[in-house]
Amino acid sequence: MRYWLFKSEPSTWSWQDQQAKGDAGEEWDGVRNYQARNFMREMEKGDRGFFYHSQKEKAIVGTVEVIAEAHPDSTTDDDRWECVDIKALESATTPVTLDQIKEDPRLAEMVLVKNSRLSVQPVTEEEWQVICGLAGLSA
Numbered sequence: 001m002r003y004w005l006f007k008s009e010p011s012t013w014s015w016q017d018q019q020a021k022g023d024a025g026e027e028w029d030g031v032r033n034y035q036a037r038n039f040m041r042e043m044e045k046g047d048r049g050f051f052y053h054s055q056k057e058k059a060i061v062g063t064v065e066v067i068a069e070a071h072p073d074s075t076t077d078d079d080r081w082e083c084v085d086i087k088a089l090e091s092a093t094t095p096v097t098l099d100q101i102k103e104d105p106r107l108a109e110m111v112l113v114k115n116s117r118l119s120v121q122p123v124t125e126e127e128w129q130v131i132c133g134l135a136g137l138s139a
Contacts, residue, residue, distance in 0.1 A: 001044075001046055002042070002043070002044070002047045003047065003050075003122070003123040003125060003127070003128040004043065004048070004049035004120065004121065004122055004123055005049060005050045005052055005060075005111070005120070005122075005123050006028055006049050006051055006052065006119070006120055007052045007118075007119045007120070007121075008052070008053065008054065008119075009053075009054050009055050010053045010057060013026075015051050015053065015061045015062050015091070018062075018064065018086070018087075021088070022087070022088075023087055025067045025068070025086050025088075026085060026086065026087075027074060027084075027085050028040065028083045028084050028120070029073045029074060029075045030073070030075055030083075031081065031083060031119055032081065033118065033119060033120075036119045036120035037083075037120075039120045039122060040082060040120055041082060043066045043084050044066065044069060045066055045067060045068065045069055046066065048064070048065055048066075048089070049086065049123070050062070050064075050123065050128075051063065051064050051088070052112070053095075057095070059092075059096060059097045059098065060095060060096040060131060060135060061091065061092050062089070062090060062091045062092055062137075063088075063090045063092075063137055064086040064087060064088055064089055065086065065087055065089050066084050067087050068084060068085035070082040070083065071083065092135035092136060092137055093137070094135055094136050095135065098116065100134065101131070104130065106126070110123070110127050111123070
């Protein structure tokens with residue numbers, strides 16, 4: 001299993017929106033960055049990810065599971081763009097903010113710290129464990 005981080009502006013697609021989709025989940029569509037798309041192409045069913053609210057909140061608010069591997073993005077006719085489907089798993093007891101992540105030396109090399117603009121990014125197993133601990137999430 002691999003770990004990922006999915007960033008979304010809550011005004012566009014929030015954690016609550018994701019949770020409302022239940023086990024059916026939702027496409028992680030609209031990504032128009034080649035590096036983020038390529039990360040989605042690497043994902044496999046069962047991989048886990050953090051759901052991150054960008055903009056004002058800037059915090060990890062829950063975990064998701066990849067339920068469908070990369071397929072054409074239904075929001076475009078351009079075949080260069082693909083997406084995965086994800087479903088909500090668990091809400092963070094305590095959301096973990098970007099400031100907390102930046103201040104934690106164990107997370108200094110995290111992609112979120114180095115390239116906070118990338119909308120889909122990998123997370124190491126160690127980073128996953130640390131953040132789950134901080135957020136009160138099941139690892």
